[in-house]
Amino acid sequence: MLREILEGYAKANQFIEQEQREALAHMTPEEAWNLFQTLLHVWAESEGNRGDLGSLDALGIKQLVQQRQKLARIIHKRSVNNPG
Numbered sequence: 001m002l003r004e005i006l007e008g009y010a011k012a013n014q015f016i017e018q019e020q021r022e023a024l025a026h027m028t029p030e031e032a033w034n035l036f037q038t039l040l041h042v043w044a045e046s047e048g049n050r051g052d053l054g055s056l057d058a059l060g061i062k063q064l065v066q067q068r069q070k071l072a073r074i075i076h077k078r079s080v081n082n083p084g
Contacts, residue, residue, distance in 0.1 A: 023071050023078075031074060038067065
């Protein structure tokens with residue numbers, strides 16, 4: 001049962017990564033710049049917590065969720081503007 005759960009997570013991760021690659025491949029320079037700025041912001045925010053792995057994990061999770069939400073909005077906007 002544990003093996004099946006892990007395989008399910010692996011498949012979900014592959015799907016999400018493929019979706020992200022496709023979204024990134026179609027990003028405008030402005031969208032790519034915004035993504036870079038977000039990553040730079042995370043790095044700057046983490047400066048005081050780099051020795052505290054728990055804080056870094058929490059910050060990383062927060063940023064991953066925000067980034068995933070941004071990618072979802074980009075994908076949604078593209079699908080609305082380019083149906084089919």
